[in-house]
Amino acid sequence: MLDDLDRRLLRQLQADPSLTAAELGARAGVPPLKASRRLGRLQELGILQGQHAVIDWRALGYAVAVSLRVTLDKAEPRAFDTFLAAARKLTHVTEIQTFLGRVDVRLNVIARDMAHYQQIYREEILQLPHMADLEALMTVATLHTDESLPL
Amino acid sequence: MTLDDLDRAILAALQRDATQTAAALGGRIGLSQPATWRRIKRLREAGVLAGQRLALDAEKLGFGVTVFLGVKLATKGRVSLEDFERAVVAIPEVQLVEHVLGLYDYRLRVVARDLADFERVLRRRVMTLPGVGDVEANVLLSEERRPGPI
Numbered sequence: 001m002l003d004d005l006d007r008r009l010l011r012q013l014q015a016d017p018s019l020t021a022a023e024l025g026a027r028a029g030v031p032p033l034k035a036s037r038r039l040g041r042l043q044e045l046g047i048l049q050g051q052h053a054v055i056d057w058r059a060l061g062y063a064v065a066v067s068l069r070v071t072l073d074k075a076e077p078r079a080f081d082t083f084l085a086a087a088r089k090l091t092h093v094t095e096i097q098t099f100l101g102r103v104d105v106r107l108n109v110i111a112r113d114m115a116h117y118q119q120i121y122r123e124e125i126l127q128l129p130h131m132a133d134l135e136a137l138m139t140v141a142t143l144h145t146d147e148s149l150p151l
Numbered sequence: 152m153t154l155d156d157l158d159r160a161i162l163a164a165l166q167r168d169a170t171q172t173a174a175a176l177g178g179r180i181g182l183s184q185p186a187t188w189r190r191i192k193r194l195r196e197a198g199v200l201a202g203q204r205l206a207l208d209a210e211k212l213g214f215g216v217t218v219f220l221g222v223k224l225a226t227k228g229r230v231s232l233e234d235f236e237r238a239v240v241a242i243p244e245v246q247l248v249e250h251v252l253g254l255y256d257y258r259l260r261v262v263a264r265d266l267a268d269f270e271r272v273l274r275r276r277v278m279t280l281p282g283v284g285d286v287e288a289n290v291l292l293s294e295e296r297r298p299g300p301i
Contacts, residue, residue: 001211002212010207010212013205014205014207017169017202017203017204017205018203045211046208046211047207047208047211047212048205048206048207049206049207049208050168050169050170050206051168051169051170051203051204051205051206052165052166052167052168052169052203052204052206052296053162053165053166053169053200053202053203053204054200054201054202054203054204055162055166055199055200055201055299055301056198056199056200056201057299058198059152059197059198059199059201060152060154060199061152062300067249067251067258088295088297091299091300092299092300093297093299094296094297094299095294095295095296095297096294096295096297097219097291097292097293097294097295098291098292098293098294099219099289099290099291099292100289100290100292101287101288101289101290102287102289103289106219106289110299110300135253135254136253137221137251137252137253137254137255137258138251138252138253139249139250139251139258140249140250140251140252141249141250142247142248142249142250143236143239143240143248143249143250144239144240144245144247144248145246145247145248146246146247147204147246147247147260148205148246149207149209149212149214149246149262150243150244150262151212
């Protein structure tokens, strides 16, 4: 379905999403029109779904980031749906992932400082329904974040 | 940096779609193109807008499996941390490396074509990392990013 040119364009765009079709074409070695047509096709195919701004929460004063690993009570048939619906309402939750494995759900929670985190943890996280177990990993440093695919 | 309501509206809009022009965005929140552009520039300079993320359908591109790994180091000390970190960031299938405190020392996000490919990455690349000890794998089923406190 995809050829070398598609992959080249996606590789360049992943490396720098702010590139225009003309710049992208130049880097991939094709005319701008061809580059923009290909990108249009990748969008139509649902492969290229969009671009989202990345917010650096630290720059807004959120110094604390915690990965909360949740195990749900499987005796409760609606545990996943009820838990996820409640987690979506928490404003300090920036990511929600579900897993197959020892952990069922992971929440990424941000807070201004440890006192603020403690408040969120007690007043919001511990109120979430159907939790059987909860573990926290506190982020010390993000060493590498490049969610591009090895195309 | 402190934000006002218009800054928040701009951040929320760009989180949804970072390709929109300042004119289009401004039009929706009742701000002129130059005023919107100035605010975006200020947010960039303050480091709040830290770049753009491309949303790709990984599965359609042949990456059917994403796994989160918790890694514990077997030996600790400054040298082993550095060796591990240098080697782990060089693995192309590893998308995210976080140094964490808690049950594990590192949290990794790994993409692979399928489970067999993941097993290859795990055995040949992750389990052979310098100092690596206990590894826990959780296969990603679904993921959503939330707007956060803006």
